[in-house]
Amino acid sequence: MVRATLTIGGIGVTFTGGATVVLAMRLPGMALFEGPASDGIVVHLDETLTVPSCSWQHTFNLDATGAKCRFGVGEDGCHYQVFGDGKVLRYDRRQPDRVACSTFDDPGLLRYVLWTAYGMAVLHRNAVPVHSSVVVCDGKAVMCLGESGTGKSTHTRLWCENIDGAFLLNDDSPIVRVEADGVYAYGSPWSGKTPCFRQERYPVAALLRIVQRPENTIERLGTIEAFTALQPSCPPALAHDEGFMDMTVGFISGVIGHVPVYRLGCLPDAAAARLSHSTIFNTRQ
Amino acid sequence: MKFDDRKKVRNVAGENIVIMQSANTVDMTKVVALNESAMLVHERLTGKEFTVDDVVRVLTDEYEVDEATARRDAEALVASMRNEGLIID
Numbered sequence: 001m002v003r004a005t006l007t008i009g010g011i012g013v014t015f016t017g018g019a020t021v022v023l024a025m026r027l028p029g030m031a032l033f034e035g036p037a038s039d040g041i042v043v044h045l046d047e048t049l050t051v052p053s054c055s056w057q058h059t060f061n062l063d064a065t066g067a068k069c070r071f072g073v074g075e076d077g078c079h080y081q082v083f084g085d086g087k088v089l090r091y092d093r094r095q096p097d098r099v100a101c102s103t104f105d106d107p108g109l110l111r112y113v114l115w116t117a118y119g120m121a122v123l124h125r126n127a128v129p130v131h132s133s134v135v136v137c138d139g140k141a142v143m144c145l146g147e148s149g150t151g152k153s154t155h156t157r158l159w160c161e162n163i164d165g166a167f168l169l170n171d172d173s174p175i176v177r178v179e180a181d182g183v184y185a186y187g188s189p190w191s192g193k194t195p196c197f198r199q200e201r202y203p204v205a206a207l208l209r210i211v212q213r214p215e216n217t218i219e220r221l222g223t224i225e226a227f228t229a230l231q232p233s234c235p236p237a238l239a240h241d242e243g244f245m246d247m248t249v250g251f252i253s254g255v256i257g258h259v260p261v262y263r264l265g266c267l268p269d270a271a272a273a274r275l276s277h278s279t280i281f282n283t284r285q
Numbered sequence: 286m287k288f289d290d291r292k293k294v295r296n297v298a299g300e301n302i303v304i305m306q307s308a309n310t311v312d313m314t315k316v317v318a319l320n321e322s323a324m325l326v327h328e329r330l331t332g333k334e335f336t337v338d339d340v341v342r343v344l345t346d347e348y349e350v351d352e353a354t355a356r357r358d359a360e361a362l363v364a365s366m367r368n369e370g371l372i373i374d
Contacts, residue, residue, distance in 0.1 A: 223297060223298045223299065223300045224297070224300055224302060224318050227298075227300075227302065227316060228314045228315075228316055231304070231314045245295075245304065249296075249304075252297060253298045256298050
């Protein structure tokens, strides 16, 4: 049995299995998160895992690969997510720290499946990989949320180019945790097209829901709008099961109870970055 | 009529909401927020078959409101909850 230990989002992660563990550790950035063995979650890569008989609750096409995914609950009470041609991920709520998945040869799919497995396993620890681009400024993280193609990465790049001391923490999926003393964003091995893998964490100063507009405007959102801004950025596998949704709602309540959420209507220009920066850090003239 | 028990009311940072699951995975979430009287009616009548008269009774029991006003509010409340799919036949 091959074993690799990592620390992702401050949580110990152990991959166990065969050659797929080696492949997993060769994914971009993954080795930078190697850490000592510790209590935490286990993702077991098991080539013998098969698709059971399930009541399928949801079917969707995976953006990254176009593979068809199904999500459902099996007769054994476990949750199953099936990717394309019968590759499967199994989550057992009675053992939430241990997730099993099929073995994968395709690195892109493996990356996505590990992200999904991690997201399921850490949810009960009030941690979620949130689809976002995150910039750090003055020791605090600002998270840009939005649909694919709305300009999250563009906006964080504009911060890096125009705001003194700003740098990118992660460009696709930082780990966000609600902790005793606040909300934190951690770098992760999942950073989209931008290889930005930082084993660091910062308190979250604000969330920005990015919307393209012909002029730059910013407004702080109330609780309900803040919820609808953040919820779609949580992993899709968590949206189709009551138990996952309960935990996700608890997590979102923790985040939006502590951190302001803004809607930023913006152009892809430096003025947009200055507007959001001055609003969040309260330096607006 | 009755409340659809698949539409679960959840508390998010002090607000009572129902998350309406869309059929696809576009990055949109629709939620319905329940105000105080909607929440009261939901709490009292969930899990039961009820009529507009029952809703009127919940409102007149809880609030100092005359029957006619309560009936108007109850009808509007039922219509909007039915419209959002919270109430089914």
